[in-house]
Amino acid sequence: MKELMKPVSGTLDTIRSAFLKHKKLCLLIGVVLSILLPLVFPGGYICGVFCRILFYGTMAGALNVINGYSGQMCLGVAGFFAIGSYTEAILATKFGLSMWVCILLSGIVSMIFGAVLALPTKRLSGIYLAIITLGFSEVIRIVCLNWTGLTGGTMGIKDIPAPTLFGFVFSRPRHYYYIFLVLAIIFLFCTRRVVNSRIGRAWMSIREDELAAKSLGVENGTYKITSFMYGAFWVGAIGAVYAPYVSYIDSTLFTLDTGWNVLAMLIIGGQGTLSGALVGSTVINTLTEALRSFGDWRYVVYALLILVVMWVRPQGIAGASNSILAGEKEQKVKQDAETKEEVC
Amino acid sequence: MSVLLEAKNISKHFGGLKAVDGVNMNINKGEIFGIIGPNGAGKTTFFNICSGIYAPTAGQVVLEGKDISGFAPEKIARLGMARTFQNIQLFKYMTVLENVKIGFHIKTKTTMADAILHTKRYKEDEKLIQEKGMELLEYLGLQNLAGTRAGNLAYGVQRKVEIARALATDPKIILLDEPAAGMNPNETASLSEFIQNINKDGYTVAVIEHDMKFVMRTCHRIMVLNFGEKICEGTPEIVQADKLVNEAYFGKGRIARGEVMTDGNA
Numbered sequence: 001m002k003e004l005m006k007p008v009s010g011t012l013d014t015i016r017s018a019f020l021k022h023k024k025l026c027l028l029i030g031v032v033l034s035i036l037l038p039l040v041f042p043g044g045y046i047c048g049v050f051c052r053i054l055f056y057g058t059m060a061g062a063l064n065v066i067n068g069y070s071g072q073m074c075l076g077v078a079g080f081f082a083i084g085s086y087t088e089a090i091l092a093t094k095f096g097l098s099m100w101v102c103i104l105l106s107g108i109v110s111m112i113f114g115a116v117l118a119l120p121t122k123r124l125s126g127i128y129l130a131i132i133t134l135g136f137s138e139v140i141r142i143v144c145l146n147w148t149g150l151t152g153g154t155m156g157i158k159d160i161p162a163p164t165l166f167g168f169v170f171s172r173p174r175h176y177y178y179i180f181l182v183l184a185i186i187f188l189f190c191t192r193r194v195v196n197s198r199i200g201r202a203w204m205s206i207r208e209d210e211l212a213a214k215s216l217g218v219e220n221g222t223y224k225i226t227s228f229m230y231g232a233f234w235v236g237a238i239g240a241v242y243a244p245y246v247s248y249i250d251s252t253l254f255t256l257d258t259g260w261n262v263l264a265m266l267i268i269g270g271q272g273t274l275s276g277a278l279v280g281s282t283v284i285n286t287l288t289e290a291l292r293s294f295g296d297w298r299y300v301v302y303a304l305l306i307l308v309v310m311w312v313r314p315q316g317i318a319g320a321s322n323s324i325l326a327g328e329k330e331q332k333v334k335q336d337a338e339t340k341e342e343v344c
Numbered sequence: 345m346s347v348l349l350e351a352k353n354i355s356k357h358f359g360g361l362k363a364v365d366g367v368n369m370n371i372n373k374g375e376i377f378g379i380i381g382p383n384g385a386g387k388t389t390f391f392n393i394c395s396g397i398y399a400p401t402a403g404q405v406v407l408e409g410k411d412i413s414g415f416a417p418e419k420i421a422r423l424g425m426a427r428t429f430q431n432i433q434l435f436k437y438m439t440v441l442e443n444v445k446i447g448f449h450i451k452t453k454t455t456m457a458d459a460i461l462h463t464k465r466y467k468e469d470e471k472l473i474q475e476k477g478m479e480l481l482e483y484l485g486l487q488n489l490a491g492t493r494a495g496n497l498a499y500g501v502q503r504k505v506e507i508a509r510a511l512a513t514d515p516k517i518i519l520l521d522e523p524a525a526g527m528n529p530n531e532t533a534s535l536s537e538f539i540q541n542i543n544k545d546g547y548t549v550a551v552i553e554h555d556m557k558f559v560m561r562t563c564h565r566i567m568v569l570n571f572g573e574k575i576c577e578g579t580p581e582i583v584q585a586d587k588l589v590n591e592a593y594f595g596k597g598r599i600a601r602g603e604v605m606t607d608g609n610a
Contacts (some may be wrong), residue, residue, distance in 0.1 A: 190460045197459035197466060198452050205435060205446045212433040215395060216513055217421035217450035226456070 005312040012313065013321055019275075034181055038174035047173035049289055051245065054180035055238050057281030058187050060265040061274070062234035067263075068271030069195060070227035071207025073126055076117065076133035077262045079140035080232045082254035083110045084239020086144060089157040089249055099163035103183075103240045110236020111229045113140075118228035122221040125210075137259055145251040156250025160243050176245045183241065184278070187234055192274055194230070203227050207272075264302060268309050270316025279318045348373045348548050349394065349425070349517055354403035356389055356572075363389040365572040366403070371517065376543050377550045378563030380583075382592055385569040387552045388430055391519050394550075395427045396420040408516070422450050426515035428506040430522045430552075436495030440486060440505050441477055443494050447512025448473040477512065484508050484538075500531040504538075517548040524555045536562045560584065568592070 019026050038047050059077060066074040084106040091097040091105060121132050144151045151157065163170050163179075170176055194200050202223045205213040214220055243249050261284070269280020284302070291298035315321060351369040355362065364386040371377045379387050392398045394405055396417040405413045412420055435443050452469040459466055481487045484504055489497065494505055503523055510518050520539070524532045536558055543549050553559045559566060560580040568576040568583060570592040576583055583589055590599055 193462065194456060194459045198449060198454040198469060199456055199459055201442070201446050202449060204438070205449075208435040208437060209433050211397070211417075212429070212435065213446070214397075214417040215421055215427050215429075215433075216447050216509065217418050218446070219418050230456070 009313050038177050053281050053285045057278040058184045060262050060277035062231045064277050066231040070203035073130040074133045075130050076137035078254045078259035079137035080110045080235035081239045082140050084236030085243040088240035088243040089160050103237050106240035107233040107237035111233040114228040114232025118225040122224045141251050158248045160247050270319030273318050276318040346373050350406040352404040355401045357401045362572045367574045375564045378559045378566040379552045381569035386572040424516035426510035426513045427519040432502050434494040441490040443509050444477045444512050445473050447509040500527050520551040
């Protein structure tokens, strides 16, 4: 099976290097195509799928900062998503705040929760951190379910007002598509710059070797907190647009399943790469639609897909084959080959 | 000569095991200080206390007159102490240049806003670390390997990259934990030369090593640990002639039987 999948993995590597070679051109084509998409397919259903690809993709990208770049194990993305959505919904319905302001506010509120979660857990890693973040996600959901005064409890919050811009009302999926698109582009732009800076390097040094990073003066705790805050900010911001997009939210939208979904996208797409999250989101969301007729059986397909990806290409579809995530075994083989070349 | 790093009566106990027991040490500015001792003598534990990885059970570590005992490693790094590790701890999946760039972490000040907006500070920082990083690699003769992944390098070269990364923090003192381990005699000789060179350029060096030839040739002063206690300190000649040191290395019986000459030539 593994041998059978080798050519597939090889093709993905070729595509990856071709993409990196003509990065600017590819990005240009990508942006133009994504702007044109809703004009070509204006239907509500298909634009809804595009929206999902974009906001899940951005969310997976934000999680990627925590899990992929700084190597922490956060499973609580649904919690931040809930905080962002509820903040927007409450501020918009009770105080009449515009969604545009709420994007920022939701991001900040979510960021504060990110700091609150990361501060006491900065010494934890791996499975221990995973359990805590998992618990965090559930606690947030249960609070949303039970704090009827603030969140409407089981009734949720309905009639979340649609955002307007210069008199234009965003009412259809294809309108929201552009909001999500702009957010995704801003997110990618900012994250690319942060990752290629002192901060991004500090994150990656923690992922690669915590002790060595410490000995070089990288404040591990601070940078773990920053990565949680950065990731949480963007998940919260996405939540703020999601709330008016669905116009009704309740706690069932933010179960652990949502968190697993986002995590699955990230793992399948490739951690530690900017494009991975979007690739993963595209694959999963397309599959969801394609397999809709199979009902719950499609989850079996996801599971199989994750297994195959973890087996054949642990770095993910868009991941680099020379990254830490590609696994030690294959690295060794490649390393030997490379060293031999160097000697010759 | 002024004292740069001082250990006052340092002890580290792991339960009932006295890994380091009441060790006093002074390292002067501008010197190459060697720490030797049989396996399990507590050398690396002693280094780990100095660099903040362990807090001492008792005693003080003083860097330039400032008590740093119990400080976090990242804080000690900021105060000017850099170190390498016994089992090389490079960022294996990053390139040599990236490794060195992380070494410049404490020398740069870019914030998240700077990074997103590409402000003047970001550009200056990036320019600085790129230039200084390459300069440092040239200084160590590694410039051709800047783009190579650190994990793919030969063992001896990895050691050098780790030293380069430590030097990037612009330390006052650099602690090298068994830098010659696993090197062949040629590599060891060039490492000795290299350490003497960086010492001439103003770095104070403390080095743990097992290779006696290397230590005797490189170090100005040597401290000998055995079972966590200091048994001798002084110039290479003094240490070579010391009875306790010879006993620790060769055993009492062999010396008594005259199988070992006590001038250090086994």
